Structures are given as structure tokens and as C-alpha cells.
Amino acid sequence: MRSRPTRLALAAVAALTVAGLGAPALTSPAAAGPGSAGKHAKPTVVRFATFNASLNRATEGRLVADLSQPGDAQASGAAETIQRADADVILVNEFDYVPDGEAAELFRDNYLAVGQNGAAPVDYPYYYVAPSNTGVPSGFDLNNNGTVGAPGTQAGGDDSLGFGLFPGQYGMVVYSKYPIAVDDVRTFQEFLWKDMPGAVLPDDAGTPAPADWYSPEELEVFRLSSKSHWDVPIKVPGRKPVHFLVSHPTPPSFDGTEDRNGRRNHDEIRFWADYVSGGRAASYIYDDEGGTGGLGRGQDFVIAGDQNADPFDGDSYDDAILQMLDHPRVQDPHPTSAGAVEATQRDGRINLTHQGPAEEDTADFADGAPGNLRVDYVLPSERLQVRGTGVFWPTSSDPLFNRLIGVYPFPVTDHRLVWLDLDTGRPHGR
Ligand SMILES: [Ca+2]
Numbered sequence: 001m002r003s004r005p006t007r008l009a010l011a012a013v014a015a016l017t018v019a020g021l022g023a024p025a026l027t028s029p030a031a032a033g034p035g036s037a038g039k040h041a042k043p044t045v046v047r048f049a050t051f052n053a054s055l056n057r058a059t060e061g062r063l064v065a066d067l068s069q070p071g072d073a074q075a076s077g078a079a080e081t082i083q084r085a086d087a088d089v090i091l092v093n094e095f096d097y098v099p100d101g102e103a104a105e106l107f108r109d110n111y112l113a114v115g116q117n118g119a120a121p122v123d124y125p126y127y128y129v130a131p132s133n134t135g136v137p138s139g140f141d142l143n144n145n146g147t148v149g150a151p152g153t154q155a156g157g158d159d160s161l162g163f164g165l166f167p168g169q170y171g172m173v174v175y176s177k178y179p180i181a182v183d184d185v186r187t188f189q190e191f192l193w194k195d196m197p198g199a200v201l202p203d204d205a206g207t208p209a210p211a212d213w214y215s216p217e218e219l220e221v222f223r224l225s226s227k228s229h230w231d232v233p234i235k236v237p238g239r240k241p242v243h244f245l246v247s248h249p250t251p252p253s254f255d256g257t258e259d260r261n262g263r264r265n266h267d268e269i270r271f272w273a274d275y276v277s278g279g280r281a282a283s284y285i286y287d288d289e290g291g292t293g294g295l296g297r298g299q300d301f302v303i304a305g306d307q308n309a310d311p312f313d314g315d316s317y318d319d320a321i322l323q324m325l326d327h328p329r330v331q332d333p334h335p336t337s338a339g340a341v342e343a344t345q346r347d348g349r350i351n352l353t354h355q356g357p358a359e360e361d362t363a364d365f366a367d368g369a370p371g372n373l374r375v376d377y378v379l380p381s382e383r384l385q386v387r388g389t390g391v392f393w394p395t396s397s398d399p400l401f402n403r404l405i406g407v408y409p410f411p412v413t414d415h416r417l418v419w420l421d422l423d424t425g426r427p428h429g430r
């Protein structure tokens, strides 16, 4: 399983004149507009977004089957959500990986490019997908229950390099209206957790040795990333590429007192924090092609993804997300929605004890625990100018609510799309 990821970022055959597009349409009910550009200004607002769309399926091949023709209600709702947000660059989490971009193209061509329920179609000439560690058998008993679980079972999923019932389940895809600098993409699927200095490796409390939940043999194959970490440079107009840093750290749950998933989640988040620090902090990092180090000071980035970590509530290990939110190179624009406030009032229970502001929640989780949380992020580097941000979470009075949001069991997903408008018009470095 050491083969290199296949890179797939395919340009459309027809060259789309993306540079001539106007500012993104404002279709999010909660959106504060980027406003009209000055009369001399070029269109310079670029919308980035992240969306955990629950476009994973229970069996291998099912997603391709579902996307091969229109009519899958859940995929239609996910597509409509993306259309109404109309991001220029978007990460979709929980999208089963299928080789050769098959699922990514089917979703794009059969759903995103077709207006759903009156929403305008959205065209993405560029996308990027690569393999995920989810569902890849490790050959070891990683959950220490005494046996190596069979592939396709929950136990097998738990013993995989990342939890999944088949290789690629819960993967991800990046769609973009702007070209992707494919040759400069870096992936970190194979980076080993033990190679991160100070890794918070879990401990088996039944033995005197520290940090020994995983054996030395297991640590030789145990990858840090539960899915993958990708640095996808996007060629936005008028400046050097913006590095879209995407991942989907494991939930800090489904484990025991050793907190192996909470600790992994923490270090998956730390990876990007070190990466954007660059220099010595990132000197331990290597990518899947052997390149080393992190980003340089002059490189702008947007971190995106379901980080499975709330700054106040939930099961995070050592306030994991603060590694990003408090990072000197990272801005936190604090996107909000009215729907999240309404959801907390409606759901009650543990939500009423939460320390974090309800208006910043992005996911509607079970209300015994952990409750609704802020877990989905789009975080720009410090020099990028924020023109607007929000969470696509309309309230129940909105005509879109029943079809795109709903209450458990949700019609589309338990996560909400987060968007961020950046003014990229200023010349780089000015
Ligand atoms: Ca096991």
C-alpha cells in the first residue's frame, strides 16, 4: 500500500474564461455581500468554501451507481447546497474516493452542472482527487481488541489506516472555477505519525512503557492522516497561487480512555499549523513524493475542512483547534448563521451547557453528546483580505429548510457549508 497517489486534476477541454467572471453571486440567505466593486476594479472577490456533504456510501461502487444518473435525492440536495453558495473553490468532505475521478466527474456533470430545484447550475472546470487512507487494511490490530478485523466490517474499519469499510470511503474532492497548479500539488497521505516530533501518541495503560498503544511495528505503518492532507495551489487571478490546505481529521471519539482518536485528531490539525509556520517548525514534514518542509512566508493559503474540533465544546484533545485559530499566520473570521442559533434552541439538552457561541456552530450532532459544534472551517492566511463569511444554515422559516437542512435524520447531511469571500485584487506582497 505504498504506491503513490494518482494525481487527477483535469482541466475541461474547453477553456473557460474564468478571469472574466464577475464577483460571485450572493445567494446565501445569511450572506453579507461582498458589495459592488469600485467602478475601476477588476472582479477580485473569490469565494472559498468547505462542505461535509455526506456523499459517502455504505458499499464500494454505490456512490458511482447513485451519481450515474440524476434523481438521487441526497446528492441533489448536496448539489443544490453547493449551487446556492456558488463558491469558486470548494472542498467536499465525505466523498468516496473512486479512481480516475469517476465519482468526482459524475457528481459534477450529472448534479452540479444541472440546476437543482431552481438553483442555478455551477460549473467547475477543474477538480482534484487522490486516494484516502480510510478503509485501507493495516494488517494490524490497531484498536487492540485482540484480532485483526475483517475488511468491510466495523472491526476491520477500526483496524484500517483510517476508519472506513472500504478503501476510499469518506474521501474528499476539491472543485474549482480557477485552474489548479497540478504540478505543484503536494499530498501527505503516507506521512507517518511517529515522524512528527512530539507526537501525542496514545498509551496502553496496562503496561509501564509510555505511549505504547501502538507497537513499534504498527508505528512503522501508521499514517498521521486519517484520510489525506493535500496542498492544492489555486491559480486565482492577479496573484501567486493560494494554497488550499484541505483535510478531514478523524473524529476525537469512538475510542477508549487512551483517546487514540482524539490524539490523532490533535496532531492532524497540528500538521497544517506546522506547515504554515514553515521553516524549522515544518522541517520534519515530507510529502508523498519526497519533498520536505512547509510553506514559505510569502505564500498565501486557505485552510479548509471538517476538522472535527470545536474551540469550546466536544471531545477535543488539548483544545486541538486552537493550534489553527490562535496561529499567528491564520485569521479566524468567525462565520455565523441564524439557523445554528435556532437549532440549539430547538435541540436543547447538552447544547444548553455549551460554552461556545451557538451562532458559530456548523454541525448538528446528537444532543445527548456532543451536541451541535463548530467543526467546519475556512481559515485564510493573515494577509488575505476578508470581504465576507458565513455558514449556510437557514432557519426553519426559509423555503429551503426542509429540503436542504431539516432535522435528524437529515435529508442531506449533519454538516453545514461554510463560505469565505476574499479580495484577491491587491497585488501580491503589497
Ligand atoms: Ca482489532
Ligand SMILES: [Ca+2]
Pocket: 203, 204, 205, 206, 207, 208, 209, 210, 211, 212, 213
Ligand atoms: Ca503503557
Ligand SMILES: [Ca+2]
Pocket: 347, 364, 365, 366, 367, 371, 372
Ligand atoms: Ca443536534
Ligand SMILES: [Ca+2]
Pocket: 313, 344, 351, 354, 356, 357, 358, 361, 371, 372, 373, 374
Ligand atoms: Ca454548540
